Amino acid sequence: MTNFVRELQSAAMMNTTATAVECDEPVTFSQLWSATDSFAGGLQDSELTAGDRVTVHLSDPRSFLIAVYGTLRAGCVPVTLPEASENRDVKRAVAETEPKAHVTDSGRIMALLNSSESLRLAVIVDNEVRLGVSLSTFLENDGMNGSNSRTGIDVVRRADDSPGLIAYLERDAPDPLAVVYTHASLRAAANAGTTLGSIESDGDLESHRSALSLSNSIELMYGANAILTDGGSYHPIPDPDPETIRSLLVATDIDRTFVTPSQYRALRASDPSVDEGDLRVVTPLSTALDTQVRDGGDAVRLCVLPEIGISHVRSPVDVEAGRLGRSLPGVRACVLEEGGSDELAVSGPALMDGYFDRPALTDETVTTIDGDRWIETGLSVQSQDGPIDLGERAETGRALPSDERP
Template sequence: MTNLVSEVRDTVESTPDATAIAYHDTEQSYAEFWERTGQFAAALDERGVGADDRVGIYLPNLPQFVTAFYGTLRAGAIVVPMNPQYKAREISHLLADSGAKAVVTLAENADAVAAVQDDTDVETVISVGDDADDAGAATADAAGFESFLAADTLPVVERGDDDIAVQPYTSGTTGQPKGVLLSHDNLASNSMANATVMDPSLGPDDELVGTLPLFHIYGMSGVMNAAMFQGATYVPVTEWDPQVVFDLIEDRGITVMFGVPAMFNDMINQPDAADRDLSSLRFVNSGGSSLPMEVLETFEELFGVDLYEGYGLTETSPVTHANRPGARRKGSIGQPIDAVDAKIVDQHFDEMPRVERGPVDEDEADLDAVVGELVVAGPNVMQGYYGLPEANAAAFTEADGKRWFHTGDLGYWDEDDFFYVVDRKKHMIVTGGYNVYPREVEELLYEHEAIADAAVVGVDDERRGQTIKALIVPAAGYEPGVDVTAEEIKQYCLDALAEYKHPRIVEFREELPRTETGKVQKYELRSDD
């Protein structure tokens, strides 16, 4: 393989007239899509953006995201996907750290790019309207997407298997996002392996509903890439709305859906859920966070469709484990997918014993005897974190001739090679399928003049899995409820951070529990609930 996008070229050659992307009332054939990626690649080339240069894609799920993604790869450049909910404060680090030369942004976010452009290497800004027709999206500082496209196309620039294709960012325990280096082979191997989890494998007769955001590796690799590699139709959904998704499934006969537990929880709680017909779905997968058993069973009872749970990480492109037809165990993240090795190890990297058959009764079992850290190895595992040698050293262990990645998740395994995750090793909060690291929110809280001390924890939430709670010690002279209110703190966070990161619960305290070395005892804060 020379370039990830070559897999799409093969699809175009075999099914040029098939529908690649269906969005609202428009459909784009594989031949039309391929032409546009070539025009985007040529436009980048004309502006000096090529091999190993970074291109930020700051868009929701729109056809232009797909074009820009493959067009960037076609030019030999590297995609830096960015959450369109991010504010200027949040994209500043991503653009500066990656050294991106160009950004494709939603028109309404162009001001955020302009606000940080002087502090980055960004020279070219391409603006996209909020629908498929972006005429007029151009501004004084940004070219409209359609006008940006070149008249001619650029051939696929050859790249090596280990050359970087995508550099998504994932937060660390320090709260500073880390660039994850995913190669062409990392992504291609994982997308193709994920396509074979279905029975039969994903193919040209399938339509995939794009509910998962494309800036996230799960939607990008597990859904978009898998669809484009196999000649299926990708149906992007710009904003999550269960009623819109119900309509798409019924009207188009959608066959495959990937989502996070909060989405499935929303679907089963719609007033008309029992009247909806989802019989066209042949495969439904849940990932991103732990799937509550009640949600799984209610979904299956209401719609008569199996809901399979899987597991993955940004660093693993992303899928490592999956339940699948003929190999499924409720409560498990599934078995490792093709070419992926996984095991549970203790702190000395010795394998933990397997249980005979999971899941075990966690109230009765001696979990300490079987629980360890989940580690994985395979062609899907990232090349490393961008410019962070110490983080790379901590993330990997060389053993048995393999390079094992430490997931940071704790779990156990059984004799049938099914794996079960029981907890997070660190303090990461998973809300609605998004990872949120408390430190990032805490740093912002500390900047507020009315706050002397703060801690952020995740608390159980039926819909989101976890929700974010901020515990605040007011600064001297600020009386809670009078000089500073919970709603003020929530809005302060909303103004600076993506919506899913803001605390939905704010509690004022006189002091926070700390250890002798000054660390906040977060387990006490969580146990208070």
């Protein structure tokens, strides 16, 4: 029984004065770990216990990481919401997950508090707070082992198969949908994330930069979690326009940079000569399988689905040849015969546990073969007792709820 945040504790103890988060006011590992202690202590002072949920709707990376890791440290479950979530989406997510606490950078929470029977605490990342408590004030406590809790416990134990993250998806659909990951999945994703640097096989990363939001589960699990638990520094890009990304690529020495396909296209359009060697394009699996899509360029593509995580790494040679690419450690792909067509299914250590409170949808998506769980992607492929061939795409008649092209 190991709480995922123990991985961060080990890194913090070994790199106390090193920079963990590079932002306006850089945060060291010691400062980050201390802040998570205070956040967890604040939750305990508010009588939250292991398994309780905490919704997190934040844009500031420092505050986001403190809230998520502090929630995990207290044995609770962070529920992350996309930055762009509107009030009605937040209200729906709170009604579904019934959190005991809500952390946000918006002070407009009166309606949310009035509509929720479960919420007992609202933490606002703002110095001018009219309702709730500011994050700075919330962190003013003696931590998990303060005067009211001298237990000697600095991280609440959780089972490997306990929920470690509930991440709402950013998608164009009327109903919000969340994916549940266990502590074991978080650990597996973080371990795999360290293999995605410039030298693909050595796992020696010192820094990670990203134009993706931390509310994106792929960025949190394979980006921030991976680099921080490995003792490296996390460099978010606050305003990821093409010129900012280009300037950072030229002026700073970072091991890798995550971008979306649309950001990559805009970057290449603005400056085709930019060095793309450290870029990693976080690409939806359906886009990767579409042989009609050819962005060109020399960047490495990471094939992703929230239900699966990152499944394959595609080099420019793989893209040109129409190959799926190299699978991450522990990830397997197979072809299932579904409805007269061949459908891609993927198994691996970082699969989702399921969709939150959607058992029927989970049953439609997850299949068990010889005791192993597989995600049926709804994507058509071809195979003849060998490598999976992208070939001509045929419609299978179904698609994952998260499968939307950027």
